[in-house]
Amino acid sequence: MSEALLELQDIRKQYWLRQPLGQRLRGASKPSVAAVDGVTLAIPKGSVFGLVGESGSGKSTLAQIMVRLIKPTSGQLRFRGTDVLGMDSASSRAFRQGVQMVFQDTGSSLNPRKRVGRTVVEALNARGATAAELPRLLDRVGLDVTLAGRFPHELSGGQRQRVGIARALAMAPELLVADEPVSALDVSLQGQIINLLQELNDELGLTIVLISHDLAVVARVCSALAVMSRGQVVEEGAPQQVLRSPRHAYTQSLLAAVPRGLDGRRKADRGAHAGTVTGTTS
């Protein structure tokens, strides 16, 4: 078992809600919402680690905690064995380079007023590299160099995601957190991005945390996965294990809810026919 690149220990993140004056005067304690409620995970180096959760599970908050965009309320975060939360600014910079993020393709993952080439070059410059590396980087993510002069709205969703990956790679990270990287893409095109991430993991040894609500995608490409619900990790393990014998009720309901195409229908029809035979309505 390879060592852990990123370790999370009992991470909690609470958000305090605004309290009506009446309650505050009465001395009632401030209401809060725990977006992340005690998560302990170890991301092995060189793995593709999947994090599955639906909306409200806390996966996006956890993602931003992993890259230190958000500070957890309590808990420990260790990168390459070193505590990351109590860092000074010099070590902070090194960390920045080590961990990067790829976002969902909503309208705001790329600056609409900047040409995509410039967006990536900015990242290169931030690392201390020059624009000379741009062509190689774009090629690495499967983008034609001529697209560098385009604005985000002139590109397709898949192309924008590739730009986002290039931007993250420009910082030469060791760990890439991909938060729902393909949710906004057509199914027939999702594979292009997922396969690209897989290639980067194979060829560069880049550790990837893949966050998605799509259990099937995660199970296919990840070597290990965790299932999140309501701020907690409810199940963890190798994909085959989790799929075949899910331990937690939430995982079971998740598996049951995935559309099964014709198989699902045939089962239902059989049930319906059985129903009519015995006189019950479907």
Next chain:
Amino acid sequence: MPRFTRRLTNSFGGGSGLLGATIVLILLIAAVGAPWIAPRDPLKVDIINQMQEPGPDFWFGTDQSGRDVLSRIIWGARASISVAAIAVMIGMAGGVSLGLMAGFYRGGWIEQITMRFLEAIAAIPILIWAIALVGIFGVGDAHWGPFTVGSEAKLSALLGVLYIPTLARVTYTTAAVESQAYYVLARRLQGASSPRIIISDVLPNCLSPVIVQGTLLLAIGIVIEASVSFVGLGVQPPTPSWGNMLAEARNYLLSGDWWLSVFPGATISVSVVGFNLLGDGLRDRLDPRHATSALAT
């Protein structure tokens, strides 16, 4: 429609925008080129020719001192445009900075204090403020140590400060939204400093609504300058301003000398309409440019 005309029309968001732009252009030419364009000296008193009706000699007629109304209107553009333009520039400088800060540092004390304070100022209509402040600071040149500030400059400065709340609010709404965008998070992940992110990432995305608002504030500025001059607190005669020309024409409203009030009044109206059309056209042009297409199926 020939290609060039169509592109020009599209740049201003349509036919009415183009009309607005044309009007504004004419005003600018008048303001800047007054010394060369005006047929006569606007201050030259010429009693012999007093109260002439508009005709081939004096296209817009003459006033009670024999001064050429057309030339006075052309020179008057200077006062109106310069007061409005300088005010908008001051408003933008102050408003955009405050709006960006308040929007980026959302939830912080900067936002609370700035926005509340600005809302307080904005609660009182601009014209009331303008008159009140001019009343306090007085009309005429102000002397601050070695500097002398003309009454027009004072008015521009006061108006500029009054414009800050509106421009700050417009910037703030966009800045608050854009500051939460993923591309800003990405920049933070690269280690970019907050000031750098604000200027190079957030600001460019706030410019469109600011430009549109600025154009509309130019229109308001013209009206305010005219109103303040009308009540005698702005540009002082004999320097021509559309407002003080209307003030002087008050006495002649019912005596049939229509050209004294109609021309200045119409000029104010047309100018305001022009800026408004331009602003609306720019809004149409700038806003949906990056909007997601309804074609996505």
Next chain:
Amino acid sequence: MTPLLQIDGLYVAFGARDRWREVVRGVDLRIAPGEVVGLVGESGSGKSLTALSIMRLLPPGARVSSGRITFAGTDLATLSNRAVNARRGSDIGMIFQDPLTALNPAIAVGRQIVDSLRTHQELSRKAAWARAIELLDLVGIHRPAERAHAYAHELSGGMRQRVMTALAVCNDPKLLIADEPTTALDVTVQAQVIAMLDRIRRELGIAVLFISHNLDLVAGIVDRVSVMYAGRVVESGEVEDVFDTPRHPYTRQLLRCIPRLDGRTGPMPTIPGLPPRLGTELSGCSFASRCQVAQERCRLEMPPMRRKGGHLSVCWEAPT
């Protein structure tokens, strides 16, 4: 049996003045009373626009440039806007992807149903409220009498979809058009909403046109399915036929791409390239550039429609 809804040769175009681009190109569709038909396609396929054109709900800039839409024997194009309006909400109900924009945020949800009931039917306020609560119960909302007074933003995504469904079926329509109703929902909620839709349509005997990009999802509840690509229907037939023996390369390749919980690992199948940009004119088959079995003539000539029983496909390779 006469179809309830019949679309013949529908063309929808986007544009302004002299530049029109066709985004729906000659779509035929048939729905029998009580039947559930799926319309499947990815972005840019034109499936939503096809559905919106039935009820003249096309976005500004789009219009039906040719074709015929017949509902219950009436050619919808011949009706006035007012007549079409009368049908919306009574003969034909529609539910959309984002219930937040479809529901009025300022009016309680029960009240919205009541308003629709009283607009299309002669009901007293009391009777309408009683019916509204019945409907909320029908769509699976717990404590419907209480919930009827809630506002849209107070409800979860799944509940909003249920309310929208209640609103769509409250006047006993003959047809329900569901445009990506579960796309914005979590998988667990999606399963519940689909089950609810299936139950409702059986109980009320409504025909359903179900639009989605998710073939697996659609296969669970529809009788027949039409697959769209770049504005055209490329395959259609009974859902078992299309799934078990797809006759168009796009359908075949698309089916292969759907991630399944089958324990397989390795690179995910994908369709290389990109779908053609909306409105681009292409000679020949629009899928040719990405097709694995494309031949020279596919790029030059539009393939004919080949049918085998009720199973149609538009491909040179489909066996006759």
